Amino acid sequence: MNRNKYYQYVLALGHGCSDINQGALSAVLPFIIAAYHFDYTTAAMLVTVSNLFGSIVQPIFGNIADKKNKPWIMALGVLLAGGGMALTGLISHFYGLCVAVIISGIGVAMFHPQAAQLVSLSSQKNQQGKGISIFSFGGKIGSTLGPILTSSSILLFGMKGTLVFLIPSFIFGM
Numbered sequence: 001m002n003r004n005k006y007y008q009y010v011l012a013l014g015h016g017c018s019d020i021n022q023g024a025l026s027a028v029l030p031f032i033i034a035a036y037h038f039d040y041t042t043a044a045m046l047v048t049v050s051n052l053f054g055s056i057v058q059p060i061f062g063n064i065a066d067k068k069n070k071p072w073i074m075a076l077g078v079l080l081a082g083g084g085m086a087l088t089g090l091i092s093h094f095y096g097l098c099v100a101v102i103i104s105g106i107g108v109a110m111f112h113p114q115a116a117q118l119v120s121l122s123s124q125k126n127q128q129g130k131g132i133s134i135f136s137f138g139g140k141i142g143s144t145l146g147p148i149l150t151s152s153s154i155l156l157f158g159m160k161g162t163l164v165f166l167i168p169s170f171i172f173g174m
Helices: 003-036 040-067 070-085 095-124 128-173
Strands: none
Touching: 003 040, 003 070, 003 095, 003 128, 040 095, 040 128, 070 095, 070 128, 095 128
């Protein structure tokens, strides 16, 4: 396998390790509602704050990626995404949960601009579509595995099962 294709698969793995947390957020909500006696509106606010803060900061990280190649931003983003999601099973206070999902959302937002730029740079001239497809596949697999990992780990270990989200974070982030 040539070096550029290897990079594309590594970036796809990172995309999966990042987006597993986005898929997990919606799946953890029923467990949060049951464990902490939140109503649906309160729980849904967690998704709102995660998406809102991630959306606000993503253009900032896109600007950074355009100015200078900083691959460490991707690793830090994945670590924050998984770390924030891991905390959701350890914190029962609403505002603490907001901070945890904001950290996770910012981490996901940190990953994408730099990774997309590197996918483009690692793609051959007439194969950018294939490169982004491989990258997107990684993200879709992560989003799909997030709810499965969430429900399985919480059913096995209780709310502390969200700590399992540290594993994919460390796989890519270290």
